[in-house]
Amino acid sequence: MAALRAWIDQRFPLTEFIEKHLTKYPTPRNLNYFWNFGSLAGTFLAVQILTGVWLAMFYKPDTTLAFDSVQHIMRDVNYGWLIRYLHALGPTGFFFAVYIHMGRALFYGSYKNPRELLWWIGLAIFLALMAEAFMGYLLPWGQMSYWGATVITNLFSAIPYIGSAFVVWLRGDYSVGDSTLGRFFALHTTLLPLAVIGLLVVLHLAALHRVGSNNPEGIDLDKKGPAVVPFAPYFITKDLWFISLIFTGYLSFVFFSPDLFLEPINLEPANSLVTPIHMTTEWYFLPFYAIVKSIPNKFAGIIAMFGAILILAFLPYLDRSPIRSARYRPLKKIFTWLFFFNFLALGYAGAKLPVGGILLMGRISTVYYFLYFLLLLLIPGFEKINPLPREEQT
Secondary structure, three states, X not given: OHHHXXXXXHHOOHHHHHHHHXXXXXXXXXXXXXXXXXXXXXXXXXXXXXXHHHHHOOOOOOOOOHHHHHHHHHXXXXXXXXXXXXXXXXXXXXXXXXXXXXXXXXXXXXXXXXXXXXXHHHHHHHHHHHHHHHHHHHOOOEHHHHHHHHHHHHHHHHOOOOHHHHHHHHHOXXXXXXXXXXXXXXXXXXXXXXXXXXXXXXXXXXXHHHHOOOOOOOOOOOOOXXXXXXXXXXXXXXXXXXXXXXXXXXXXXXXXXXXXXXXXXXXXXXOOOOOOOOOOOOHHHHHHHHHHHHOOOHHHHHHHHHHHHHHHHHHHHHOOOOOOOHHHOHHHHHHHHHHHHHXXXXXXXXXXXXXXXXXXXXXXXXXXHHHHHHHHHHHHHOOOOOOOOHHHHO
């Protein structure tokens, strides 16, 4: 074995790569469990790709066959029901991990110098994941799949001058149909997961290992000092334990409550002549869907929806405080926790009809969502900082 490894190392830096990026990668020893959600998201991504390849072998991207092919997978293919439910519930676990991963970065200031590029690549991954999930939502060709794609693509018709033409280009037809299903299937199974998300994840990890991991204290640690330890075996075992714990819950839903996160109406074949009474979307899109519904003007709603994501890219420059972690910034800690609860309120508002108190909740939550970034810009001027760790003071 040693001779084989030596032979490979002469031709390819295998051992050097493993030691640099895995076994001997210096990791702050004070990382809490919020730092395990990045590895968890990567695990869910692997599950989605593996189960997706298997499902693609039996799926028919044709409007006359798509719904029946999914039923065939569920009923006739050996363990097809298991693979399909693993894939259908995977985005729930995936976005659960991604949202907490991003929330941790927001709270502990992991977007600040020198990790701006790492943060931007992560946002690009998030946008690609949203596009991937949206296109995959159409593939079962159920009622909610069809009408959800119709409503979301129709939002772009509000773009001045080019809106209508852009919607036709996006759908490949004047309405959601066979052309839309075919191109969404192609993008969902090839370009987005392999070329875009795969490349971005590699770039994200490369950028992370270049600048090193942030930590709850928000301080830069000596990579050869006592405050860091090798990633293996210390944190790789922590990752594996945490992933096993989360996957126990994930598999519990798969085996015992697989329809909990799936819309019952999507068990009906798509019908362009029957519109569902209440249109909704998957839970991980609801906060941004609520922003659209809270604004009376459709074009302004689209701008606000995309702005809610793109504004995150300006965080390294909006947050001018030299202190990273909210542990030592009382005002940022309060406003950030309010931001998290506000995000949940947006999700709740997005799941309901925009009338009465729900509409008011959505509008107030939308205002605070954007107000938070203005507060980050203003509070460093008068925020009282708590005593910092000795490493930060020196």
